[in-house]
Amino acid sequence: MPELIRPATPADSEAIAALIGSLTHYFVADGSAPAAQPFLATFSPAAIAGLLCDGDYLYLCAEEQGQLLGVVTLHRPAHLHHLFVAPAAHGRGIARQLWQALESHLDPAMPGTVNSSEYAVPVYQRLGFTPTAEAQQRNGVRYVPMQHPPFPNPAATSQ
Secondary structure (H helix, E strand, O other), X not given: OOOEEEEOOHHHHHHHHHHHHXXXXXXXXXXXOHHHHHHHHOOOHHHHHHHHOOOOEEEEEEEEOOEEEEEEEEEOOOEEEEEEEOHHHOOOOHHHHHHHHHHOOOOOOOOXXXXXXXXXXXXXXXXXXXXXXXXXXXXXXXXXXXXXXXXXXXXXXXX
């Protein structure tokens, strides 16, 4: 278990970019292809720092002994923009913990969405997502569109 799940700050952008950069082989068909370059640029420290300052995005980090183990990003109101866990931390439930920490920030009236890498589809299925279409490719990236049912509004269910 991570020691801490906390909101990310612009000071985390380098570590987040390094984590995502170390995992691109899981979701980019050919990282050297010209079509992939604009997409890969969105993972630069500067691009991530910009999103960290954008109110439409919420980043949460999982840490242990000061090391970044994983990151999850919500593009409001209900799109899971990123969910990455360091390979050395796979199998420890960190993706689930990050997702659970993010759930309360989702718009309860909307289904959650994600464009999953083919590699991560089983992880998202365990989190309650289901594929909504076959695998697709855009900008050198193969992905499977997935959706999570809306979460009930806790205030409405407690009445």
